[in-house]
Amino acid sequence: MGQVQAAPALEAHGIVKTFGPVMAVDGASIELRSGQITALVGNNGAGKSTLAKILCGATEPDEGTIAVGGQQVKFRDPGHARQLGIRTVFQDLALVEQRDVAHNLFLGAEPTRFRFIVDRKLMDREATAALDGLGVDVPSVNAQVRNLSGGQRQSIAVARVSRAGGQIIILDEPTAALGVREAARVIDLMVRLRAQGLALLLISHNIERDFDLADQIVVMRRGRTVATTRAGDTTKQEVVGMLMSGGSVR
Amino acid sequence: MSGVQATGGSNDGGLPRRAMAWVAGRQSAMAVVAIALFTFFSLAAPAFLNTQSLVLVVQQTAFVGMVAVAFTFLMTAGELDLSMGSAYGLASILTAWLITNAGLDPWVAAAAVIGYGVALGLFNGFVSVVIGVPSFIVTLGMLSFLRGMALLVSNSYPIQLPSDVQSSFFTVTGGELFGISAQVIWFVAVAVIGFVVLKYLTYGYHVSATGGNPVAAQEMGINTRLMKVSTFVLVSVMCALVGLIQVGWLRNAAPTTGSGFELQVIGAVLIGGTAMSGGEGGVVGSVIGALILGMINVGLVLMGMPPESTAIASGAIIVAAGTTDVLIRRRSRSRATKRELDVLAEEPTSPSDGVEAAETPDIN
Numbered sequence: 001m002g003q004v005q006a007a008p009a010l011e012a013h014g015i016v017k018t019f020g021p022v023m024a025v026d027g028a029s030i031e032l033r034s035g036q037i038t039a040l041v042g043n044n045g046a047g048k049s050t051l052a053k054i055l056c057g058a059t060e061p062d063e064g065t066i067a068v069g070g071q072q073v074k075f076r077d078p079g080h081a082r083q084l085g086i087r088t089v090f091q092d093l094a095l096v097e098q099r100d101v102a103h104n105l106f107l108g109a110e111p112t113r114f115r116f117i118v119d120r121k122l123m124d125r126e127a128t129a130a131l132d133g134l135g136v137d138v139p140s141v142n143a144q145v146r147n148l149s150g151g152q153r154q155s156i157a158v159a160r161v162s163r164a165g166g167q168i169i170i171l172d173e174p175t176a177a178l179g180v181r182e183a184a185r186v187i188d189l190m191v192r193l194r195a196q197g198l199a200l201l202l203i204s205h206n207i208e209r210d211f212d213l214a215d216q217i218v219v220m221r222r223g224r225t226v227a228t229t230r231a232g233d234t235t236k237q238e239v240v241g242m243l244m245s246g247g248s249v250r
Numbered sequence: 251m252s253g254v255q256a257t258g259g260s261n262d263g264g265l266p267r268r269a270m271a272w273v274a275g276r277q278s279a280m281a282v283v284a285i286a287l288f289t290f291f292s293l294a295a296p297a298f299l300n301t302q303s304l305v306l307v308v309q310q311t312a313f314v315g316m317v318a319v320a321f322t323f324l325m326t327a328g329e330l331d332l333s334m335g336s337a338y339g340l341a342s343i344l345t346a347w348l349i350t351n352a353g354l355d356p357w358v359a360a361a362a363v364i365g366y367g368v369a370l371g372l373f374n375g376f377v378s379v380v381i382g383v384p385s386f387i388v389t390l391g392m393l394s395f396l397r398g399m400a401l402l403v404s405n406s407y408p409i410q411l412p413s414d415v416q417s418s419f420f421t422v423t424g425g426e427l428f429g430i431s432a433q434v435i436w437f438v439a440v441a442v443i444g445f446v447v448l449k450y451l452t453y454g455y456h457v458s459a460t461g462g463n464p465v466a467a468q469e470m471g472i473n474t475r476l477m478k479v480s481t482f483v484l485v486s487v488m489c490a491l492v493g494l495i496q497v498g499w500l501r502n503a504a505p506t507t508g509s510g511f512e513l514q515v516i517g518a519v520l521i522g523g524t525a526m527s528g529g530e531g532g533v534v535g536s537v538i539g540a541l542i543l544g545m546i547n548v549g550l551v552l553m554g555m556p557p558e559s560t561a562i563a564s565g566a567i568i569v570a571a572g573t574t575d576v577l578i579r580r581r582s583r584s585r586a587t588k589r590e591l592d593v594l595a596e597e598p599t600s601p602s603d604g605v606e607a608a609e610t611p612d613i614n
Contacts, residue, residue, distance in 0.1 A: 094469055096462035098529035107459055108470030116451050164470075 007070030009034045009199035010055065010086065010168045015064035017050055024050040025061070026223035032168060032199040037190060039202045039210040042220030043243060048203050051220065052170050055201065056088040057081030068168075087166030089157050089174060097146035101138050102127035104145055105160050130163050131156075134192050137185065151182030155189050168199045175209065187213060207243075211236050219243060277523055277535040284542050291549035298552050305431070311544030312437035313338070313492045314511070318518040318536040319444035320488035324481040325519055326448070328461035328528030329378060331485050333389040335511035336396035337370055341493025343400045346409035346503035356419035360494050367490025370396075371483030379478045393512065400505045408504040411497070423498025433495050440488070445533040457481060461528025510561075517568040518543055523575065542567065 008031040017025040025047045032038050042048050053059035055066070057075030066073055068084045075081045078088075095104050103110070105127045111119045127141040136155040138148060145153060154174055161169055171190070175183035190200055190213070204210045211217070217234070219227040219242045227242050291298040298304075317334055324331055341363050348359035374392060378385035425432050448454035459467040460477040468474045489508075497503050520526070521542055522535025546567065547560045 094463065094466035096459050096466055096529065098462045098525070099458060103455060103459070107466065108456070108472045110452055110455055112452055116453070118450060118452055118455055120450075 006034075007067070008032055010066070010068055010201075012051075012055060012061075012066045013064060015051060015054055015066075016062045017047075017054060017059065018062055023223050025054065028064075028220065028223065028225040030055075030201075030218050030225060030228070032201055033216075034167070034199045035194055035197045036215040037194050037200045037202055037213055038216045038218060039204050039214035040218050040220060041204055041207055041210065041239065041243065046220040047223040048220050049172070052088070052172060052201065052203055055081075056086050056170050058088075085165060085167035086170070087161035087164065087168070088170045088172065089154075089161055090172050095145050095153055095157055098144065100142045100144055101131075101148070101156055102141040104156055105130060105141075105163055107160070109164065131159060134159050134162070134189055136189060149182060150178050151185045154178065154182075154186050158186065158189055158193070162193055162196075162198065166198070168201070169193065170201045170203070172203045173205065174202070175204075175206065183209070207236060207239055211239065277532055277538065280521060280523065280535060280538045280542070284538050284545070287542060287545050287549070291545060291552070295549060295552035295554075298549055303548060303552060305434075307541070307544045307548045308434050308437070309431060310547050311540045312433040313496065314514045314518055314543060315437050315537055315540035316440045316492055317485065317488045317511075317515045318522075318540045319440050319533050320481075320484045321515050321519050322444065322522070322524050322531045322533050322536045323448060323454075323457055324485050325524050325526065326461045326528060326531035327457045327478050327481045328464065329385045329478055329481065331374065331385065331389045331482065332512055332516075333370075333374065333392035333396055334485065334489050334515050335508040335513075336393050336400065337367070337486055337489035338493050338496075338508035338511055339505065340396045340400040340403070341366065341490040342496045342503040342507045343404045343409065343493075343505055345494050345497040346411060347403050349415060349497075350409050350411055356415065356417040356498075360419060363490050363494055364487060367487035368483055370490075371486030372479065374486065375479030375482035378482070379475050385482075397505075397509070400507075404503070404505040406505055408502055411501040413501075420498050420501070423495045424500070431499075433499060436491075436495060441533060441537050448531065448533050453477075453480075458529060458531070462530070513568075514540075514543055514564065517564060517571070520568060520575065521571040525575070526572075539571075 011029075011031040013029045015025050015028045016023075028047065028051050030038070030040070030051070040048050040051065050059060054061045057078040057080055060075070066075070068086070073084065096107065099107075102123050106123050111122045111126065113119045124141050131138060131141065134155075136152070136159055138152050138156070145156065148156070158169070158171065158174065174186050174190070178186065187209070190202070194200060194215075202210060202214065215230065217227075217229050217239060218225050219229075219239060221243065227239075229239070317338070321331065321334070344366060345359055345363050348354045348362055349356050352359075354362070370392075374385065374388055377383050377388045421432075423432055423436075427435055448457070456467070456472045457477050459470075459472055460474040464474050467477075493503075493507075496507065518539035519531070519536045521539030522532060522537070524531030524535060543564055546563045550559050550563060551557060
């Protein structure tokens with residue numbers, strides 16, 4: 001991807017974050033590009049989640065620089081990062097179970113008539129169009145979210161961040177706890193978002209699955225990004241080897 | 251709120267299934283109960299069917315119903331108010347005191363009492379939402395505090411308005427229009443407005459989202475604190491309004507007015523199917539719930555039962571409604587879990603590559 005190298009959608013260099021005596025992130029660097037899926041892999045405690053929280057503005061790094069579209073920034077809070085198009089889909093979904101699909105897609109930004117009246121028809125229509133466009137399959141946009149499967153719910157959560165104007169989407173293990181077919185729905189959705197030119201960061205344990213999906217794999221070990229590889233250039237065994245040994249291929 | 255009716259898959263077509271879903275739906279089930287009660291009382295106490303009795307039922311229902319509409323918003327937002335009975339009692343005492351003892355014009359007194367409602371709601375909301383004391387505790391304290399204030403202001407005696415005080419206030423609160431008494435008109439107006447606001451306006455959507463998942467709602471830019479505090483104000487203002495109408499209607503106020511009122515209101519809303527846990531509520535259900543309690547109050551007395559029986563019957567039906575609610579939710583939850591398990595069972599579980607094994611404790 002990228003014969004002409006534009007500035008990465010989001011990049012971070014030399015990120016350090018300590019919690020007391022614990023070095024959670026120790027000089028990590030990562031570059032996310034538009035139209036690419038980057039997989040961030042590593043064992044538990046390798047610092048993936050901390051790095052992700054730093055990238056979405058939830059945690060402030062001790063050291064290091066972050067740039068969005070080539071512009072260096074310092075996030076004040078997650079809201080600031082959101083304004084810059086960075087969205088996170090957390091494992092615990094953030095859907096309102098009792099409400100229907102359409103409302104969850106437009107939560108807090110419901111289309112209105114005369115400012116105060118929710119334009120239900122327009123909301124349903126746009127929700128249907130948005131989900132169709134992303135290939136998300138739900139029985140009806142008026143179905144209550146709590147009656148949907150885990151994959152459908154995850155897809156709605158992902159669809160919402162893209163609908164809400166996210167350009168850079170961080171997904172925290174979006175397919176964890178999903179069956180293969182359910183996971184496939186979510187993966188299909190990620191592929192579509194990539195095709196729309198979004199930059200996706202996928203935090204993951206599952207190398208098997210993400211190896212074929214990702215354009216770029218960033219391996220983290222003990223707080224360091226030990227390797228950044230194109231998925232195609234490396235074999236799965238090599239990535240697993242990097243996870244185990246911390247050795248660098250590049 | 252579409253959520254309340256949809257217990258099962260309202261989406262998967264088929265008339266029989268949809269009919270089943272409708273019957274299983276909370277509001278419709280309660281409508282059936284209301285009709286059954288109506289039929290029962292009509293047969294058991296012939297006097298129940300005459301116009302006077304029916305008017306009495308609606309009048310009995312009006313005050314509980316009005317506050318129940320507001321309380322539906324509060325409970326949907328995930329909060330609780332136990333002080334409603336005393337808030338109403340103090341409102342009526344204040345109204346009577348301001349007119350009788352302070353000699354204020356009834357309209358001025360009315361404005362002051364509405365102001366009292368706003369202040370009370372802001373206080374309850376502030377302590378619960380901003381300071382973070384559970385609303386159960388705050389409003390339980392206020393239940394006692396406000397009752398004490400009502401007794402103090404009135405010296406524990408009822409206040410009778412002087413008969414020479416004339417004002418259009420008494421027409422608006424205690425008059426009639428086309429033979430329909432004012433409080434019934436107020437009740438219908440409040441119910442219709444409440445229904446529209448909760449079901450169709452952004453405010454209703456945001457209140458529901460706040461009660462359903464406060465973290466998600468806030469994440470998506472909804473001011474959840476404002477939503478919660480405003481519903482506290484809604485409830486307290488409605489208690490104040492009911493107090494005003496009561497004084498305008500009867501031209502007197504008793505310091506014990508409204509004792510046990512909160513139970514009736516909470517009962518009506520629970521019977522109507524609004525979830526204790528927040529996130530889903532329906533004004534129609536609350537109105538039906540209030541009507542059910544009103545019918546029991548009037549019907550049992552007309553059947554010649556002792557007055558105590560109404561308290562027993564109301565209490566029993568509230569417990570029954572709460573139990574039904576829990577059972578329905580448990581069943582739909584276990585169905586959802588089963589569906590997920592079915593999905594997992596029909597597929598091989600996701601391949602794992604052994605890398606998942608933790609070598610260091612997760613500090614992230």
